[in-house]
Amino acid sequence: MSIAETKTEKLDGWNRPPTMEPEGEGELLEIAMGPHHPSTHGVFRMDVTLDGERVMRLKPVFGYLHRNHEKIAEGAAYLASMPYTDRLDYFCSLSNNWAYALAVEKLVGQAVPERAQYIRVILAELTRIQNHASSIGFLIQEMGASGTPLMYAFREREKILDLFESLTGSRMMCNYMRFGGCRVDVSAAWLASARKVVAGLPAFVDEFEALLTTNEILMARCQGVGVLKPDLAVNASVTGPLLRASGVNYDIRKVDRYGIYDRFKFRVPLGDHGDVYDRYMVRVLEMRESIRILEQALPEIPAGPIMDPKAKIRGFRPKPGEAYGRIEAPKGELGFYLISDGSPNPYRYRVRPPSLINLTILEDMCLGQNVADVVLIFGSVDIVLGEVDR
Amino acid sequence: MKTFEEIKTAIEAAVPGAGVEFVPNPSPSAQHSIRVAPDRAIEIARFLRDDSELAFDFCSNVTGVDWLDKEISEKVKVKRTVTKTVDGVEQSVEETADETRKRVEPGYLEAVYHLFSIAKKHGPLVIRMRTGNRTDRVELPSLTPIWRGAEFQEREVFDLYGIVFKGHPDLRRILMWEGFKDHPMRRDYVDPDDYEYEPTAHDAVLKRAQAHQAAAGK
Numbered sequence: 001m002s003i004a005e006t007k008t009e010k011l012d013g014w015n016r017p018p019t020m021e022p023e024g025e026g027e028l029l030e031i032a033m034g035p036h037h038p039s040t041h042g043v044f045r046m047d048v049t050l051d052g053e054r055v056m057r058l059k060p061v062f063g064y065l066h067r068n069h070e071k072i073a074e075g076a077a078y079l080a081s082m083p084y085t086d087r088l089d090y091f092c093s094l095s096n097n098w099a100y101a102l103a104v105e106k107l108v109g110q111a112v113p114e115r116a117q118y119i120r121v122i123l124a125e126l127t128r129i130q131n132h133a134s135s136i137g138f139l140i141q142e143m144g145a146s147g148t149p150l151m152y153a154f155r156e157r158e159k160i161l162d163l164f165e166s167l168t169g170s171r172m173m174c175n176y177m178r179f180g181g182c183r184v185d186v187s188a189a190w191l192a193s194a195r196k197v198v199a200g201l202p203a204f205v206d207e208f209e210a211l212l213t214t215n216e217i218l219m220a221r222c223q224g225v226g227v228l229k230p231d232l233a234v235n236a237s238v239t240g241p242l243l244r245a246s247g248v249n250y251d252i253r254k255v256d257r258y259g260i261y262d263r264f265k266f267r268v269p270l271g272d273h274g275d276v277y278d279r280y281m282v283r284v285l286e287m288r289e290s291i292r293i294l295e296q297a298l299p300e301i302p303a304g305p306i307m308d309p310k311a312k313i314r315g316f317r318p319k320p321g322e323a324y325g326r327i328e329a330p331k332g333e334l335g336f337y338l339i340s341d342g343s344p345n346p347y348r349y350r351v352r353p354p355s356l357i358n359l360t361i362l363e364d365m366c367l368g369q370n371v372a373d374v375v376l377i378f379g380s381v382d383i384v385l386g387e388v389d390r
Numbered sequence: 391m392k393t394f395e396e397i398k399t400a401i402e403a404a405v406p407g408a409g410v411e412f413v414p415n416p417s418p419s420a421q422h423s424i425r426v427a428p429d430r431a432i433e434i435a436r437f438l439r440d441d442s443e444l445a446f447d448f449c450s451n452v453t454g455v456d457w458l459d460k461e462i463s464e465k466v467k468v469k470r471t472v473t474k475t476v477d478g479v480e481q482s483v484e485e486t487a488d489e490t491r492k493r494v495e496p497g498y499l500e501a502v503y504h505l506f507s508i509a510k511k512h513g514p515l516v517i518r519m520r521t522g523n524r525t526d527r528v529e530l531p532s533l534t535p536i537w538r539g540a541e542f543q544e545r546e547v548f549d550l551y552g553i554v555f556k557g558h559p560d561l562r563r564i565l566m567w568e569g570f571k572d573h574p575m576r577r578d579y580v581d582p583d584d585y586e587y588e589p590t591a592h593d594a595v596l597k598r599a600q601a602h603q604a605a606a607g608k
Contacts, residue, residue, distance in 0.1 A: 236537075324421060337453055
């Protein structure tokens with residue numbers, strides 16, 4: 001039976017994770033994993049209560065990187081927040097840019113020219129590939145395979161970051177998209193080098209999979225670990241590869257069809273067991289689908305303007321109203337909620353961070369597991385603290 | 391998705407006296423919202439989640455908005471009787487005049503929920519709740535029992551805006567440290583001069599260490 005057919009009992013019982021009973025005698029041990037634990041990808045703490053090796057209770061603690069991004073954005077003009085969105089999920093600055101631009105375009109009802117739409121899709125999919133490759137690399141690193149898979153992933157990520165750098169001037173803090181288009185046009189030479197990089201990607205994914213997918217240790221450590229049931233995942237607002245690994249078919253690229261995603265043929269990979277291994281597998285398959293989208297988008301890209309000529313740069317004051325724009329970022333649903341009161345600054349600026357909301361369910365996934373598996377389960381959620389803490 | 395009229399009728403049929411109010415959104419996004427009465431919010435939320443046609447099983451985004459006291463000055467046409475001298479004769483004449491009147495709309499805090507349906511692939515439905523004021527009547531019911539995904543987000547709204555969610559299983563500060571006094575996302579929040587100051591527990595830790603060492607016989 002696939003996991004999508006299983007049902008957990010009453011929904012309203014879900015507001016708490018189950019209480020664990022200790023086995024045998026002895027004392028419970030409370031440990032703080034973090035904030036400087038090497039597996040936490042930054043400054044993040046898990047207060048774990050252990051019964052021997054078994055996890056009885058786990059509370060995530062964060063906020064160490066909190067800088068109140070939303071407050072800063074409410075004191076700045078709309079465009080002035082664009083470079084700051086790069087710093088949310090600093091692995092995927094281009095998808096952050098897109099989500100923010102999309103929300104503002106919804107707020108003012110702005111169209112985006114064809115060529116800019118293509119550029120956005122190409123950059124977002126390249127971002128997705130490098131994010132998934134490195135997140136798998138980190139996951140395997142945490143499993144104890146020091147170096148090799150992560151270095152393979154970073155070798156490929158480097159090629160993609162070189163593309164970003166030659167286009168936007170920065171490897172990670174791209175600050176590239178604008179309301180109604182993009183900042184600079186792509187050259188023919190850039191497109192040629194992008195095509196070359198994309199042509200090399202399938203071989204990389206093959207190599208990556210040959211190393212990992214049927215690796216005995218990886219299978220033993222990942223299969224059946226950190227299972228997340230689909231109805232609980234939906235109820236806990238989990239999104240992205242984590243949700244799809246539990247077998248829920250929900251990809252915002254397919255549901256909202258924002259940008260021009262309705263023009264490309266691609267499939268949504270789904271997991272069958274909802275464990276760490278499925279999350280690994282869904283990410284690998286998503287990389288393959290992203291390559292497919294890139295192979296369709298790169299040759300088709302039309303000539304034309306990259307900015308809406310009617311787009312207003314100076315004196316940008318949206319009419320009063322509000323808008324919620326969301327995209328399928330590599331880590332899940334990234335949304336921006338904006339309220340305008342007619343002034344040059346947003347009255348309310350809210351980031352819906354997928355990393356933070358996916359952590360809601362971390363405790364439920366870890367209960368009853370070994371403490372060594374907590375590191376793996378946490379790694380399979382794929383978070384970036386810049387986005388969790390904002 | 392059903393129209394807002396249909397959603398409103400469906401809610402009022404399922405939860406009598408729900409007090410659902412339509413809030414139009416003039417922006418081109420046309421994402422209108424409904425305002426619900428806080429005391430019926432749990433029932434309404436459960437209906438929205440469990441109804442087979444609406445099926446809003448996915449609570450994507452939870453956030454707060456701070457609306458300050460608003461001073462509204464409006465021009466009102468007033469009729470008044472004036473005594474005037476017309477052609478040497480005193481007459482009382484009615485005339486209309488513009489008068490500016492000022493009134494203060496009290497501020498409030500608002501919790502906003504963006505709901506989507508994964509089963510039916512529609513959305514967003516925006517529901518809003520208002521607190522009584524910004525100072526002492528800041529309680530709203532927590533929707534975490536309905537959507538677990540609201541747990542951390544409601545904690546964040548509590549932390550940054552100071553809305554107290556009744557029925558939340560674990561309402562603590564999430565981004566600011568424990569012991570922090572104010573709510574930094576409020577519009578009238580003023581940075582303290584010593585905002586880098588963070589109380590540390592060193593006195594308590596020292597006391598515990600001394601007690602421990604005394605017990606260990608050192």
